[in-house]
Amino acid sequence: MSLLVSLSQAKARLRIDGSSGDTDYTLMLNQAQALVIDYVKQQYDDDWADTVDAWTDATVPDQVAVAILLMFGWLDAHRGDDTATLEMGQLPTPVIATLWRLRDPGMA
Secondary structure (H helix, E strand, O other), X not given: OOOOOOXXXXXXXXXXXXXXXXXXXXXXXXXXXXXXXXXXXXXXXXHHHHHHHOOOOOOOXXXXXXXXXXXXXXXXXXXXXXXXXXXXXXXXXXXXHHHHHHOOHHHO
């Protein structure tokens, strides 16, 4: 799956100028997207997984794009050198809240 949120959008969200960290930011953006997509794909319906797999940067729901940006910001702020923790298998609360309507909470 290609990036659903562009690097320039993610950098604008965090007010990042310049390109010296683009390799790291691209990796982090891919990781943020993978975490969000994994979260929303956890459904009982295979058709839903097919729908998610078909999203492009033009068709991705806005709340998913926002969640990717939120996760990107969280990953940037918490690079493993602090005490930030998440419950096992959970994403940051703002990310979950943004995606809540796209996921079957009974399957969590």
